Amino acid sequence: MKDVTNAMRAHILTAAVPYIKQYTDQYVVVKYGGNAMIDEELKKSVMKDLMLLQLVGVKVVLVHGGGPAINSTLDAMKIESRFANGLRVTDEATMDVVQMVLAGKVNKGLVADLTDLGGKAVGLCGVDGNMIQVHKQNDELGYVGSIDTIDTSIIDDVISRGYIPVISSIGMGADGKTYNINADTVAAKIAGALKAETMVAMTNIDGVLRDVHDPSSLISKITMAEADQLKAEGIIAGGMIPKVDCCLEAIKSGAQKVFIINGEIPHAILIELLTDEGLGTMFVK
Structure with missing residues (x-):
């Protein structure tokens, strides 16, 4: 039995080698959210996945x-x-709280989690190095920004020094004000600007299902043209539309491929990126 177990471990490790070669020295942008940010065991699983990817030479963001x-x-x-x-809707008082919580408590908490496991991380937001420049989306939403430009130089600098950049979704306007930005959009634009090999969007769903009531109807691969068709057919609908649009935006902006995965599955990132099976939906050009 022990020999069988050891053989299985060896098979898993050797099967990962081609994938590791594919991602070594390439950017992988992970958009982190949902229950995986709240559940402590899931959070630890995500942090370990990120550290392992970094250790094998992946440029993790x-x-x-x-x-x-x-x-x-x-x-x-x-x-x-x-x-x-x-x-x-983000008025001035709300924006103060958003900045305090996102760039402070949540961001530094994730840096601490990575550090506690023996990793190296640096917390950033879009204001640092003028990384994310935005303009006000509209007056109704207040301090909510639409992204104009991404300057990736501070991301590269941090990675070159052996750290994982941990980026919160706050941007800087030409008016000197800070703006709240949708985190999915930030991840997509950063992935595009870095010409990332992959963006991984962690959600609380398995991916795109042909039938929302049937988990076995998962669509494992979707092209940009097929995504438009699935929207027209109503298969991609409701809250799934903005998630898919962010995936497509990342590819349009320069990322090679994007995965939507269920962050509630332990080690979902490693399973998706480094195994034959995968577990989510992949978007490609």
Whole structure:
């Protein structure tokens, strides 16, 4: 039995070699969110995955949001949370909280998690090095930004020194103000700007299902043209549309491929990137 177990371990490790070669010295941008940010065991699993990828030579970039943490802080401060078309209406008081929570508590917490496991990480937001330049999306949403440019030089600098950049979704306007940005959009634009080999979008769903009630109907690979067709057929619908649009935006901007995976599966990143099976939906040009 022991020999069988050892043979299985050896098979898993050798099967990963071609994938490791594919990703070595390439950028992999991970958009981190959902329950995997809340559940401590899942969080540890994600951090270990990122560290392993870095150890085998992958240029790992972690992008995160933090909606639940923002909501609970706003509630504690008796500031009302308001949303319009799924985006947080962000007045000046709310933006102060968003910046405090995202660039502070959540960001530094993730850096601490990586450091605690023996990794090296640096916390950043879009204001650092003027990395993410934005303009106001509209007056109704307040301090919510649309991305104009991404300057990746600080990301490269951090990676070249052996650190994983951990980036929160805040940008800088030409008016000197900070702006809240959708984290999926930030990850997509950064992946595009870096010409990343892969972007991984962690969600609480398995990927794109042909039938939302049938987990076995997972579509494992979708081209950009097929994505448009699936939208027209109503298979990609509702809250899945903005997630898929961000995946397509990453590819349009320069990323090679994008995965949507279920972050509630332990070590989902490694399973998707370094095994034959995979477990989510891959988007390609």
